[in-house]
Amino acid sequence: MKLMDIETPAALIDEARMAANIDRMQKHLSALGVRLRPHVKTSKCIEVARRQQEAGAKGITVSTLKEAEQFFAAGFADILYAVCMAPEKLDRALALIRRGCALTILVDSVAAAQAVVAKGKEAAHAFEVMIEIDSDGHRSGVQPEAAELIEIGKVLHEGGQNLKGVLTHAGSSYDLDTDEALQKLAEQERALCVRAAERLRAAGMACPEVSVGSTPTALAARNLAGVTEVRAGVYVFFDLVMSNVGVCTPQQVALSVLATVIGHQPEKGWVIVDAGWMAMSRDRGTQRQKIDYGYGAVCDASGRVIDGLYVSGANQEHGIISRRDGAADPGVVQRFPIGTKLRLLPNHACATGAQYPFYLAVSPDGDAVPWQRFQGW
Amino acid sequence: MKLMDIETPAALIDEARMAANIDRMQKHLSALGVRLRPHVKTSKCIEVARRQQEAGAKGITVSTLKEAEQFFAAGFADILYAVCMAPEKLDRALALIRRGCALTILVDSVAAAQAVVAKGKEAAHAFEVMIEIDSDGHRSGVQPEAAELIEIGKVLHEGGQNLKGVLTHAGSSYDLDTDEALQKLAEQERALCVRAAERLRAAGMACPEVSVGSTPTALAARNLAGVTEVRAGVYVFFDLVMSNVGVCTPQQVALSVLATVIGHQPEKGWVIVDAGWMAMSRDRGTQRQKIDYGYGAVCDASGRVIDGLYVSGANQEHGIISRRDGAADPGVVQRFPIGTKLRLLPNHACATGAQYPFYLAVSPDGDAVPWQRFQGW
Numbered sequence: 001m002k003l004m005d006i007e008t009p010a011a012l013i014d015e016a017r018m019a020a021n022i023d024r025m026q027k028h029l030s031a032l033g034v035r036l037r038p039h040v041k042t043s044k045c046i047e048v049a050r051r052q053q054e055a056g057a058k059g060i061t062v063s064t065l066k067e068a069e070q071f072f073a074a075g076f077a078d079i080l081y082a083v084c085m086a087p088e089k090l091d092r093a094l095a096l097i098r099r100g101c102a103l104t105i106l107v108d109s110v111a112a113a114q115a116v117v118a119k120g121k122e123a124a125h126a127f128e129v130m131i132e133i134d135s136d137g138h139r140s141g142v143q144p145e146a147a148e149l150i151e152i153g154k155v156l157h158e159g160g161q162n163l164k165g166v167l168t169h170a171g172s173s174y175d176l177d178t179d180e181a182l183q184k185l186a187e188q189e190r191a192l193c194v195r196a197a198e199r200l201r202a203a204g205m206a207c208p209e210v211s212v213g214s215t216p217t218a219l220a221a222r223n224l225a226g227v228t229e230v231r232a233g234v235y236v237f238f239d240l241v242m243s244n245v246g247v248c249t250p251q252q253v254a255l256s257v258l259a260t261v262i263g264h265q266p267e268k269g270w271v272i273v274d275a276g277w278m279a280m281s282r283d284r285g286t287q288r289q290k291i292d293y294g295y296g297a298v299c300d301a302s303g304r305v306i307d308g309l310y311v312s313g314a315n316q317e318h319g320i321i322s323r324r325d326g327a328a329d330p331g332v333v334q335r336f337p338i339g340t341k342l343r344l345l346p347n348h349a350c351a352t353g354a355q356y357p358f359y360l361a362v363s364p365d366g367d368a369v370p371w372q373r374f375q376g377w
Numbered sequence: 378m379k380l381m382d383i384e385t386p387a388a389l390i391d392e393a394r395m396a397a398n399i400d401r402m403q404k405h406l407s408a409l410g411v412r413l414r415p416h417v418k419t420s421k422c423i424e425v426a427r428r429q430q431e432a433g434a435k436g437i438t439v440s441t442l443k444e445a446e447q448f449f450a451a452g453f454a455d456i457l458y459a460v461c462m463a464p465e466k467l468d469r470a471l472a473l474i475r476r477g478c479a480l481t482i483l484v485d486s487v488a489a490a491q492a493v494v495a496k497g498k499e500a501a502h503a504f505e506v507m508i509e510i511d512s513d514g515h516r517s518g519v520q521p522e523a524a525e526l527i528e529i530g531k532v533l534h535e536g537g538q539n540l541k542g543v544l545t546h547a548g549s550s551y552d553l554d555t556d557e558a559l560q561k562l563a564e565q566e567r568a569l570c571v572r573a574a575e576r577l578r579a580a581g582m583a584c585p586e587v588s589v590g591s592t593p594t595a596l597a598a599r600n601l602a603g604v605t606e607v608r609a610g611v612y613v614f615f616d617l618v619m620s621n622v623g624v625c626t627p628q629q630v631a632l633s634v635l636a637t638v639i640g641h642q643p644e645k646g647w648v649i650v651d652a653g654w655m656a657m658s659r660d661r662g663t664q665r666q667k668i669d670y671g672y673g674a675v676c677d678a679s680g681r682v683i684d685g686l687y688v689s690g691a692n693q694e695h696g697i698i699s700r701r702d703g704a705a706d707p708g709v710v711q712r713f714p715i716g717t718k719l720r721l722l723p724n725h726a727c728a729t730g731a732q733y734p735f736y737l738a739v740s741p742d743g744d745a746v747p748w749q750r751f752q753g754w
Contacts, residue, residue, distance in 0.1 A: 063694040083694045086637040087716050108640050111715045140640050260463040263517050272517050282659035317440040317460045338488045339464050357753040376734040
């Protein structure tokens with residue numbers, strides 16, 4: 001299929017840009033001597049994860065058991081489920097493990113560790129378990145210096161489970177926008193996670209893995225001593241939030257939404273397109289950043305950014321493209337006639353991708369091929 | 378399936394609440410002597426639309442051709458596609474019409490009307506076409522007093538197409554929060570759309586239909602003289618945005634997300650649940666309203682609102698429930714132990730529903746049955 005034959009709205013992957021993004025992260029982490037375990041929650045797409053694997057990634061990270069099941073069915077066997085385990089999901093995890101999946105699960109409390117031990121004893125199974133460490137206060141995890149850390153480790157260890165390691169995610173990196181601040185947070189993420197591992201080891205427990213990562217800290221890190229693997233997800237596509245954070249440019253964003261002009265309000269300078277929030281997602285991640293892109297940046301059909309325009313508003317199936325200066329623009333009807341194709345860059349690739357049952361992967365010669373993605377839990 | 382056996386996160390429909398919402402809108406509009414053509418973009422679910430039809434709705438409104446195709450395949454034949462037509466979608470619309478669907482399409486420009494005429498002539502077909510009127514400046518539509526309105530009508534009429542009527546959507550009603558302001562906007566919506574129809578009729582064109590509607594203006598309207606049908610969508614579920622607008626209470630919201638507690642940060646008063654923005658959507662529609670609910674209101678498993686808590690933050694698969702007062706809360710671990718089920722009410726039902734491949738419809742006796750919904754375009 002050629003670009004001009006695609007029904008809109010559609011989620012396009014620029015294959016050349018994606019390949020460059022994959023290559024960049026892989027080379028950076030290989031040079032630092034750590035494994036890359038990409039987070040496939042961004043794409044939820046087998047074709048994308050295969051390209052990450054071919055470039056050198058070891059194993060994958062998932063955010064749901066459905067992702068684990070889908071990727072395992074496609075041949076990915078080394079899977080880390082990086083959300084703290086709800087006890088009632090243990091049966092489903094165990095079923096996947098029994099089918100041959102090397103699934104690692106996560107806890108950050110004594111109660112959850114006890115539930116894992118109870119299920120492990122009941123099923124005569126030793127789960128591979130990591131403990132989540134809170135390295136920046138933004139979400140889950142136990143403090144690296146907390147007494148509870150050792151307690152959790154002991155519950156698992158003495159309960160016959162395999163304490164595989166510690167894991168952290170410096171998600172607050174999304175709020176930064178200088179390389180200096182990112183490097184500092186990357187070092188904090190590394191140091192606190194390594195410290196947690198050392199405390200567990202000092203208490204007599206093997207804790208072989210130290211897993212850190214977020215796309216910004218992964219790219220900013222200059223030293224990963226003590227770390228064994230890095231998890232990063234959104235780097236595969238990048239997006240406008242990452243551009244504002246400073247780890248990519250809009251021209252490196254590999255995911256875009258192809259839209260068609262369906263109307264105008266020239267006295268407001270508006271172009272109406274058939275890509276509203278259902279096509280872009282409701283993500284407004286750039287709202288409090290350096291540049292607020294509304295619901296997206298506007299590019300021509302070839303993917304070149306058109307300066308001075310942005311998606312200022314969105315209804316379910318209507319996107320409103322405005323001038324940054326808010327001026328009237330009688331010429332807008334002639335400049336972007338009804339039927340014109342535009343590409344819109346997303347604030348947040350994970351959220352925008354989730355709106356689509358499939359991507360269209362566009363090769364450098366302009367051919368577009370559907371790549372399935374999946375939805376739900 | 379019983380509530381406690383449901384894997385989380387899951388989108389629950391409270392059938393009793395939904396039935397009451399359907400009944401309320403239908404009775405209100407029947408009393409005003411107009412037809413209800415519900416907008417099924419909210420649910421994208423055949424089971425839901427059937428209940429609206431059984432209650433007395435005439436025809437449906439859709440926001441995509443995929444919705445039209447899916448609902449037509451399920452036996453809904455009278456369909457209004459209420460987004461201005463992109464010329465390249467005319468073939469797909471025509472294919473649906475050739476299969477027997479009574480599909481009405483929409484334009485708001487001479488250029489789009491000309492494209493419809495060209496396709497109609499090429500295919501020897503007279504499309505049923507409505508003209509979108511801008512009654513509140515929030516999006517698409519031609520001004521009711523504009524010369525272009527008559528021009529569009531003439532292009533269609535003289536081009537052999539059926540000018541079925543005029544349509545408007547007072548979407549700015551979502552920004553209001555008093556009955557007085559809503560009644561005023563409902564009257565503006567009615568008066569301007571009727572005026573547009575009268576101008577077309579005075580110019581010698583039949584214009585039988587006058588279609589208005591948004592959930593808030595539909596419920597606020599006291600007089601719909603000259604209007605033939607009302608479109609409303611979100612009333613079927615309602616949501617927190619509608620509660621802030623003042624047309625429902627949180628206890629009338631029929632859509633909720635069932636979540637499981639997976640962790641705590643007691644020194645911050647946080648409860649972490651397995652429903653993040655993928656489960657709630659990124660919609661922050663209450664952000665600038667009277668009550669900002671973050672990513673959702675918190676209820677116990679039976680659906681009773683728990684005061685003083687809200688979903689203050691969301692990552693992809695993590696929801697952070699905080700106290701409104703932001704206080705530390707060591708008791709939170711005992712009050713909501715790991716594994717606790719909570720129901721979260723959404724800001725925007727259309728956006729939250731879209732995150733799920735199916736709903737679970739919960740009957741008054743607590744049985745849950747899956748109802749499919751569809752995704753994509």
